[in-house]
Amino acid sequence: MLKSSVRCYSTAKPRIGVLMLNLGGPENSAAVHPFLLRLFSDRDLIPLPFMQGGKYNLLPRFIAKRRTPKIIEQYNRIGGGSPIKMWTEEQGNAMVERVAQLCPDFEVKNYTGFRYAEPLTEDAMDQMEADGIQHCVAFTQYPQYSCSTTGSSFNGMYRHIIKRQKEGNPFKMTFSAIDRWATHPLLVKSFAELINKQLETVEPKDRHKVVLLFSAHSLPMSVINRGDPYPQEVGATVEHVMKALNYSNPYRLVWQSKVGPSAWLGPQTDDAIKGLIKNGSKNLMMIPIAFTSDHIETLYEMDIEYGEEMKEEFPDANILRCESLNMHKTFVDCLSDLVADHLKSDGKTIQQMALRCPMCTNPTCGPMRGFFSSRTFPQNLTGCTSDDKEPMKSFG
Numbered sequence: 023m024l025k026s027s028v029r030c031y032s033t034a035k036p037r038i039g040v041l042m043l044n045l046g047g048p049e050n051s052a053a054v055h056p057f058l059l060r061l062f063s064d065r066d067l068i069p070l071p072f073m074q075g076g077k078y079n080l081l082p083r084f085i086a087k088r089r090t091p092k093i094i095e096q097y098n099r100i101g102g103g104s105p106i107k108m109w110t111e112e113q114g115n116a117m118v119e120r121v122a123q124l125c126p127d128f129e130v131k132n133y134t135g136f137r138y139a140e141p142l143t144e145d146a147m148d149q150m151e152a153d154g155i156q157h158c159v160a161f162t163q164y165p166q167y168s169c170s171t172t173g174s175s176f177n178g179m180y181r182h183i184i185k186r187q188k189e190g191n192p193f194k195m196t197f198s199a200i201d202r203w204a205t206h207p208l209l210v211k212s213f214a215e216l217i218n219k220q221l222e223t224v225e226p227k228d229r230h231k232v233v234l235l236f237s238a239h240s241l242p243m244s245v246i247n248r249g250d251p252y253p254q255e256v257g258a259t260v261e262h263v264m265k266a267l268n269y270s271n272p273y274r275l276v277w278q279s280k281v282g283p284s285a286w287l288g289p290q291t292d293d294a295i296k297g298l299i300k301n302g303s304k305n306l307m308m309i310p311i312a313f314t315s316d317h318i319e320t321l322y323e324m325d326i327e328y329g330e331e332m333k334e335e336f337p338d339a340n341i342l343r344c345e346s347l348n349m350h351k352t353f354v355d356c357l358s359d360l361v362a363d364h365l366k367s368d369g370k371t372i373q374q375m376a377l378r379c380p381m382c383t384n385p386t387c388g389p390m391r392g393f394f395s396s397r398t399f400p401q402n403l404t405g406c407t408s409d410d411k412e413p414m415k416s417f418g
């Protein structure tokens with residue numbers, strides 16, 4: 023039991039902090055530029071050769087500055103900012119309420135840790151320590167693992183742990199991670215329920231003809247070619263959902279949100295929509311399969327660019343969008359189940375799985391157990407990218 027590895031000198035319950043990790047989004051126009059600057063400066067996300075040169079490289083500044091007006095405009099079209107913080111907090115609050123019932127031996131509190139927007143992960147970690155949290159569960163909110171998303175967040179945590187250690191102020195709290203959950207049965211059930219709900223809006227005679235377009239955020243081919251597990255894990259989610267739906271409809275996996283001129287994983291969602299319509303499909307449903315809540319990718323890209331604007335070009339087409347997971351009851355149960363299962367799990371088994379991936383030193387990129395796994399690093403968390411030359415640092 024994890025319980026036994028948590029320092030607890032009194033009869034009080036062990037204090038667990040669940041740090042919900044995600045990319046984050048700007049809450050208002052003023053926050054767009056700092057958000058983009060952090061994002062384009064992250065070498066775990068954009069490991070291109072031109073990024074060499076570290077923090078003195080001016081390219082991230084140039085790209086962020088040039089992109090800011092366009093992105094402010096897009097956030098303005100969805101209400102002025104990203105709702106990702108609101109959803110993450112609501113999901114976290116509901117999740118810990120349920121975990122308290124499932125795991126009465128622990129005192130559990132949720133925290134939000136974003137990579138590129140406030141509250142930043144590093145600040146949340148400091149806050150957890152200040153609050154007297156004894157054990158931090160780093161819980162990725164990306165169901166499918168990628169070095170560029172979950173790996174990047176773990177690296178950020180790792181570097182912060184090292185920084186505090188060097189400053190002579192090491193964390194007292196211990197760490198573990200829930201690093202992927204692409205095929206968790208309650209995630210699969212959530213998607214199946216939401217797809218069925220949307221299918222019910224279609225006339226019964228046309229329902230089985232709706233092409234289900236599972237759409238995930240794309241990745242640059244340079245990331246894919248490093249051996250990133252993300253495409254395979256997204257595919258696994260899709261197959262599990264289709265099995266739960268008894269393969270009721272035709273379906274495709276497509277990729278959205280390409281940024282810049284380099285090659286990204288395809289087919290692109292908009293190209294696939296156009297191609298299918300031109301080939302005679304009238305009913306389509308977009309399903310955001312790699313996001314856990316609404317934000318610019320669903321509310322702007324899917325609803326406006328691929329929805330409203332596409333309808334102008336193809337007035338006869340019926341382009342639906344499956345609701346995001348947001349506060350769907352089964353999804354909150356999924357989050358709670360993952361955390362409860364993690365708190366009850368045996369750390370030793372988890373540690374044995376700490377194998378390294380071929381393209382970087384992050385053991386969490388290695389083989390997985392049915393695509394949902396939780397791992398314990400009682401005294402260490404490991405770094406990921408090639409610029410972290412020293413592998414597997416220990417904090418013991």
Ligand SMILES: C=CC1=C(C)c2cc3[nH]c(cc4nc(cc5[nH]c(cc1n2)c(C)c5CCC(=O)O)C(CCC(=O)O)=C4C)c(C)c3C=C
Pocket residue numbers: 045046047048061067068089093104105106164168170171239240241242245281312313317318319
């Ligand atoms: C599974 C999720 C995501 C992956 C994989 C991912 C990879 C990835 N993203 C960029 C660049 C941008 N992403 C942007 C926004 C954004 N990205 C995700 C998720 C994933 N990104 C989300 C949830 C959001 C929206 C945040 C919000 O609104 O709340 C942006 C900003 C918008 C824009 O400028 O278009 C950029 C830029 C890269 C380069 C990348 C893989 C290497």
Ligand SMILES: [Fe+2]
Pocket residue numbers: 169173379381382383384387406407
């Ligand atoms: Fe990695």
Ligand SMILES: [Fe+2]
Pocket residue numbers: 239279
């Ligand atoms: Fe992105």
